[in-house]
Amino acid sequence: MDYRPAEFVRFVLPDEAVEDVIDEAKAETWTKEREHALLVVRDANGEEQFAMVRGGKDGILLERAEDGSISVPVENELFLLHRLAWHVHPVPTGPSDHDFATLDALAQESSMLFEIGGPREGTLFSRKSGRKT
Numbered sequence: 753m754d755y756r757p758a759e760f761v762r763f764v765l766p767d768e769a770v771e772d773v774i775d776e777a778k779a780e781t782w783t784k785e786r787e788h789a790l791l792v793v794r795d796a797n798g799e800e801q802f803a804m805v806r807g808g809k810d811g812i813l814l815e816r817a818e819d820g821s822i823s824v825p826v827e828n829e830l831f832l833l834h835r836l837a838w839h840v841h842p843v844p845t846g847p848s849d850h851d852f853a854t855l856d857a858l859a860q861e862s863s864m865l866f867e868i869g870g871p872r873e874g875t876l877f878s879r880k881s882g883r884k885t
């Protein structure tokens with residue numbers, strides 16, 4: 753499996769059309785064979801920003817510090833990861849165990865998944881539903 757640490761792609765501005773950003777992330781996921789995600793991060797001033805990142809072919813590694821926080825390198829700084837807004841899969845596989853573990857790590861209830869070849873409106877997955885037991 754090819755999981756790679758989150759690599760910053762670009763900031764996404766709040767006034768950008770969500771559909772266009774999703775289409776861009778899908779295109780990049782497809783052509784680069786690397787999963788893309790939109791993260792809500794906090795900069796050093798605590799300001800929330802949207803950051804597009806990419807990982808490996810099978811997923812994005814997010815490393816937890818001892819205090820449980822997850823930081824993502826953005827340019828020359830570490831930004832604190834607040835939420836996984838959505839991510840893209842190259843093929844429709846549904847949320848992975850890794851995806852559920854990420855929600856657990858962030859204490860986040862749910863997130864959106866956009867899969868190439870899957871529903872255009874995306875799939876909402878949550879910590880309480882859909883987990884294999």
Ligand SMILES: [Zn+2]
Pocket residue numbers: 811839841847848851
């Ligand atoms: Zn995933």
